[in-house]
Each structure stands twice: as structure tokens, then as C-alpha cells.
Amino acid sequence: MNKLKVPIMGFTEEQETFRNEVRQFIKSEKDTFESQVDSWLSGYSPAFSQKLGEKGWIGMTWPKKYGGKERSSLERYIVIEELLAAGAPIAAHWFADRQTGPLFLKFGTDEQKEFFLPKIAKGRCFFSIGLSEPNAGSDLAAISTRAERTENGWVLNGMKIWTSGAHLSDYMIVLCRTSPKNPDRKHEGLSQLVVDLSSPGVTIRPIKYLTGEEHFNEVFFENVIIPEENIVGQEGNGWRQSMAELAYERSGPERILSTFPLLEELIGTLRENKDFQGMKEAMKLLSQLYSLRHMSIGIAQLLEEGADVNTTAALVKDMGTKFEKNVAEVARLIIASSPSMTSEVRFEKLLAQSILHGPGFTLRGGTTEILRGIVTKGVIAE
Numbered sequence: 001m002n003k004l005k006v007p008i009m010g011f012t013e014e015q016e017t018f019r020n021e022v023r024q025f026i027k028s029e030k031d032t033f034e035s036q037v038d039s040w041l042s043g044y045s046p047a048f049s050q051k052l053g054e055k056g057w058i059g060m061t062w063p064k065k066y067g068g069k070e071r072s073s074l075e076r077y078i079v080i081e082e083l084l085a086a087g088a089p090i091a092a093h094w095f096a097d098r099q100t101g102p103l104f105l106k107f108g109t110d111e112q113k114e115f116f117l118p119k120i121a122k123g124r125c126f127f128s129i130g131l132s133e134p135n136a137g138s139d140l141a142a143i144s145t146r147a148e149r150t151e152n153g154w155v156l157n158g159m160k161i162w163t164s165g166a167h168l169s170d171y172m173i174v175l176c177r178t179s180p181k182n183p184d185r186k187h188e189g190l191s192q193l194v195v196d197l198s199s200p201g202v203t204i205r206p207i208k209y210l211t212g213e214e215h216f217n218e219v220f221f222e223n224v225i226i227p228e229e230n231i232v233g234q235e236g237n238g239w240r241q242s243m244a245e246l247a248y249e250r251s252g253p254e255r256i257l258s259t260f261p262l263l264e265e266l267i268g269t270l271r272e273n274k275d276f277q278g279m280k281e282a283m284k285l286l287s288q289l290y291s292l293r294h295m296s297i298g299i300a301q302l303l304e305e306g307a308d309v310n311t312t313a314a315l316v317k318d319m320g321t322k323f324e325k326n327v328a329e330v331a332r333l334i335i336a337s338s339p340s341m342t343s344e345v346r347f348e349k350l351l352a353q354s355i356l357h358g359p360g361f362t363l364r365g366g367t368t369e370i371l372r373g374i375v376t377k378g379v380i381a382e
Contacts, residue, residue: 006298006312011074018075022082025055035087035261037353040254041215041360043089044168046123052083052090053123058097061304062105066113067121073304077253077297084257085264091165096120096127098252099245100173103192107233107241112194116171130160130174130195130219131242141186141239146177147193147226154178154193154226156201159218166217167204172197174221175242178235190238194230195221210356211341243310252300255320256292258361259327262350263289266331269347278334285330288323292316318372321361328354 011019029051036043052058057079062068083090101120104112119125136142145158156176166172172195179189195202201224206214233241263285270278295316302309331351332339339352 006295007301008294009074009297009301011078015074015078019078019082022057022079026082026086026088029088030086033089036089037087037261037350038258038357039087039089039091039261040084040094040258041091041164042213042357043087044091044165045089046092046126048089049093049123049126051123052093053121056121058093058123059101059117059121062101062117062121066105067118073300074297077300081253081257084253085260087261092126092168093120093123095129095164095169096125099129100127103173103232103241103245106244107192107237109229111229112232116194125171126165126169128163128166128169128172128197128217128219129245130163130166130172130176132162133159134161140175140242141190143175143177143190144181145174145221147191149178150225153228153230156193156195156221156224156226159220161216161218162207163217163219164215166197166219167206167214169197171195172219173232175238178238187239189236190242191235192232192238192241193226194232195224195226199224201225209360211353216360253293253296255317256289256296256323258357259324259354260289262331262347262354263327265347265350266327266335269335273335275334281330281334285323285327288326292320292323296320314372324354324361325358328358 029048033043033045033048049058056069056071059067060069060071060076060079061073062070064070097120101117104116108116116125120127130145131140131143133143133145136144143158145156145160147154147156156174158176160166160172160174163172174193174195175190176193177189178191182188197204197219201222203220203222205218205220207216207218208214209216263282267279267282267286270282295312299309299312299316302312328351331347332355335347337345337348337351339348339355341349341352341356343349343352
């Protein structure tokens with residue numbers, strides 16, 4: 001079961017000094033944003049993203065010639081962890097930093113790297129990821145959005161759904177068919193295209209949360225013209241490229257820290273109330289978080305080493321999803337409250353956010369059933 005072995009990583013004294021630098025920055029910015037759960041999805045602030053870009057904390061592991069800082073994955077992990085714990089508004093640049101940048105670095109042309117990466121690193125260019133479709137969610141290989149080749153590029157037609165932040169993004173990486181579907185080999189004939197979301201023929205419609213917030217979207221493509229140079233990697237290699245992206249998507253600290261602001265507020269409230277029995281239940285959550293965090297940090301190191309972490313990342317995402325929902329459930333049970341998005345009591349507001357965002361936890365990054373299938377296949381393959 002080599003795929004499920006994760007190294008135990010610690011942080012050096014120098015890295016902990018860097019962590020304190022990040023914390024001091026967040027503390028200095030506290031008056032500019034309101035902490036919230038799920039801040040990597042719902043906390044949009046281009047101005048805050050630009051501040052992070054100025055600090056060199058977006059694309060920080062990338063080559064300097066593309067706007068990066070060539071820092072380690074563990075240093076990047078520290079930045080992300082601290083921002084998530086603070087509930088900081090990092091959604092604007094999130095997907096570009098987490099997935100699109102690494103995609104370009106691995107499969108993109110020199111022109112794509114030179115054009116997009118410096119803008120992303122500055123916090124001034126935002127991306128969404130176009131994968132799922134109404135009839136191709138868990139069975140992603142069943143997608144039908146298609147791009148037909150023309151003399152100067154492609155014409156794109158189809159639809160994507162559950163597309164995070166598309167209404168606020170500049171571009172989308174779209175997985176589509178560039179060859180006719182083969183029922184026996186559905187994974188073949190797929191490619192990835194960069195779509196300018198301001199292009200004629202692109203329509204974006206919000207799918208509102210129970211909170212009334214707009215995050216997920218339906219995105220329609222009607223005869224959208226895509227230049228030839230906007231294909232990412234090799235034509236027909238889209239499936240492998242998309243799966244490589246998902247390793248980054250499933251293993252990060254956002255899979256365990258989405259509801260951390262609530263957990264922190266829960267512990268503070270229990271301490272203030274001197275509720276020792278409730279504190280025992282909260283400590284159980286902290287012990288789970290401790291284990292999940294070490295797994296996530298270990299995967300960050302494996303990714304830096306170029307290891308295959310698909311199975312382990314799926315496992316962490318599955319366990320993290322369960323943990324994040326448990327935080328809200330435990331908080332609801334051990335403290336009498338009236339959760340409300342408009343409450344002036346911070347605990348009640350964070351609890352309401354966590355409960356109402358909870359149904360989306362099992363959708364994003366792969367449903368629980370699909371993730372467990374990946375883990376099972378990975379173990380059997382060993």
C-alpha cells in the first residue's frame with residue numbers, strides 16, 4: 001500500500017519565523033475583512049489578493065522568471081493554512097494559484113506561461129475550472145461539451161455546471177471533447193482550452209447557496225471562438241491533465257480548515273462559559289484535525305517530490321469533508337444558539353454559514369462515493 005504512506009513532516013525554526021510573519025500581516029489586515037467560513041470559496045476580494053501578490057504569496061513556488069518566488073511547498077502551505085484559519089478573503093485568486101498555475105507550468109507553452117503566470121502571481125488574473133456538466137458530474141468522462149477545429153482555432157459549444165466563481169473570473173480552463181466520443185474509451189479525445197469569459201457566446205448564470213450567496217454557476221458556450229494558441233498541453237491529453245490537477249485540489253488545507261473559524265469560536269465560547277463537558281467534545285475535533293493536518297502536510301511534501309498522490313489525496317478529501325461537517329454538528333449540539341446569517345453574535349453567524357454551506361462540501365472536488373472508489377481501486381492496485 002505504498003500509495004497510502006504519507007511522511008510525517010515538521011516545520012523548521014526558519015519556517016515558523018515565516019509563519020509569524022504571515023500572522024502579523026493578517027493581524028494588520030483584520031480591519032479590512034470579516035472572517036468567515038469557506039473563505040476560499042466565498043471570500044472574494046481582488047484588493048486583498050493583490051496585497052498577497054505584492055507580498056509574493058501567490059504562485060510562491062513558481063520560477064522567478066514567471067513571477068514566482070521559488071519557495072518550498074511547505075512555505076506555501078504555511079501561508080494557505082494561516083489565511084484559511086483566519087477566514088481571510090482568498091477566493092478571487094484561489095483556483096489560479098492552486099491549479100491553473102501548476103497546470104501551465106507542467107503542460108503549457110512558453111507563451112502561455114509568460115502571459116498568464118506573472119499576472120496570476122500579482123493577484124490580477126483569476127481563473128475558474130470547467131469540469132462538471134449536468135449529465136457528467138461523478139462520471140466526468142461522459143462530458144459532451146465539444147470544440148470543433150477551424151482554420152484558426154476552435155469553436156466551443158456546450159455547458160458547465162457547479163463552476164466556482166465563474167461570474168468573477170477572467171478565464172476558465174474548460175475540459176471538452178475535441179474528437180468524437182468513443183463509448184468504449186470515453187477518456188480519450190478530451191482536451192483543455194483556455195476560455196476568455198468575456199468572449200461573445202459565453203453566458204454565466206448563478207446557482208445560489210441557501211445563504212443567498214452566489215458562488216456556483218452554470219456556464220453556457222454558444223459558438224465561442226477559441227484561438228489555436230489557447231489549447232493547454234496536447235490535443236487529446238485533457239483527461240490526464242485534469243486528473244493531475246485534482247491531486248492539488250483534494251489534498252490541501254482547505255479540505256480540513258473550511259470551518260476552522262467556527263471551531264476556534266466554539267472553543268473560545270466554551271472557555272468563556274467554563275463548559276468543561278463541551279470542551280471535551282471540542283477536543284475530540286482538535287485531535288481529528290491534528291491527524292488530518294499532518295496527512296495534508298505530508299502530501300504537500302510528496303507533491304513537491306513529484307510523487308503520485310491521487311489515492312492519498314482522495315482519502316484526505318473524504319475524511320476532511322466529514323470532519324468539516326462534524327465541526328458544525330458538534331457546535332450546534334453543545335451550545336444552545338439561534339444560528340442566523342444576520343446575527344450579531346459571531347458564534348451564531350459562523351454556525352449558520354457552516355450549516356448552510358455544508359451540503360456543498362461533498363460536491364466540490366469529487367463526491368464522497370467517487371472518492372471512496374478511487375481509494376479502493378488504489379489499494380487493490382497495490
